Amino acid sequence: MKKICLFSFLFALMVLLAACGSSGSDEGNASGEEGDGKVYKVGIDTTYPPFEFQEGDEYKGIDVDLIRAIAEDQGFEIQLEAMDFSGIIPAMQAGELDIAIAGMSITDERKEKVDFSDPYFEAGLSLVVADGNSEITSLEDLKGKTVAVKKGTTGATFAQENKDKYGYEIVQVNDSTSMFQEVGNGTADALIEDYPVISYAIAESDLKLQVVGDRLNGDNYGIAVLKGENDELLKKINDGLASLKESGKYDEILNTYLGEQ
Template identity: 50%
Template sequence: MKRIAKLGVLVMVAAMVFSLAACSSGTKTGSDTKTYVIATDTTFKPFEYENEKGERVGIDIDLLAAIAEDQGFEYELKAVGFDAALGEVSTGQSDGMIAGMSITDERKKTFDFSEPYFDSGVVMAVSASNDTIKSYADLKGQKVAVKTGTEGATFAESIKDQYGFTTVSFPDSANMYEDVKAGNSVALFEDYPVVGDAIASGVPLKMVTDMEKGSSYGFAVKKGQNPELIEMFNTGLANLKANGKYQEILDTYIKK
């Protein structure tokens, strides 16, 4: 009888151990916390770029970091370029994207966007030594440089038939600037804070038109996916605007 009793006690203890183990396996710990993969551009200064130390910096980078800290989530940043970032999110390889991405009706078919975090616009710029091109009308018969997938490219395409010019596309701003500096293209269309930063940093260009109102930038996820990430971004953005951190980030990168 004693052996049977002892056996019963051992069975009960074993059952309790397995029960506790089963309960603990479903408990979230620090190591179990989901880490979101966020894709971004590589050369879209002042929103995302690499500084002289090889560090990834910019408005988007700092804003994402501050929102993640405010909302308590972790993320892994993938700097893959704008077009690649679009593909990363649309195919589910990345959970979200922040890359100076304009919120458009066409993109809303594929992505869900956060509240806008920056209101942009487009300007035309020419070489600093060019005194011929001063308006869209001066572009007739000329080549104009644009960066693929940007608001500037969209705007240029919308007016090129009206003003009689052709466009040449580049994957990044640096090559687009070089093309205009070399005289291969007479002008370029670019988001105003981006070309403004380039000029302030010493790139020999000048803006020759007023800013055309463009779309606002937003953080994006694949349509119908990661709604909690959009909610955290929106809440964090509102908090940063309220406590002054948002404006502090803008003032760090946008040249006055």
């Protein structure tokens, strides 16, 4: 009788331990990516401060801090992949990236290839000339001039769409630094860049450039995933972004790089 009771006790104990182990495993899966250990590859462009830049071996910036905070909030892992901005969407289409966060404006053209998160930053384009240049104050002053733009950006698209209307020529470069140099050394007369990016660059570096006139447009940045392929991941990104805004972490990240807004 005692042996039967002992056996029953041990059997019940084993069942209890197994149940506890199963519960712990489910909880771990809920905080990770469905328990498959997948690491999402995130495309960034490190020539785009204050949103993305590199100091030594470390990636920094609004976009970098934001996607890391979203991943932590939603319980998934990421791996940052730095590349030229113009190559980010093609890399997503080739299956080399899962997410893109690179100061990417939400446009109808890009929506044909990617799905965007809720907007996370209101930007807008600005016209920029060499410091001390008083001849160019608006698009109307660009007739016969040369405008530098960065390939694949909304600035490049805007410049192309308005080229005939205002009568200027376009020179395209691969990164922001080269674009700034085109105007700084007099090779180009003006450039078109996102307002927060050029304002930060002028404030932080001795670029000898100045923003002129009003914003050329208004647009919003979004986080992208490949169109029609990652609805669940996009939901996590949106949920994480909403959580960061509610907790105040979003404002904390922006204030780190842009000061009090």
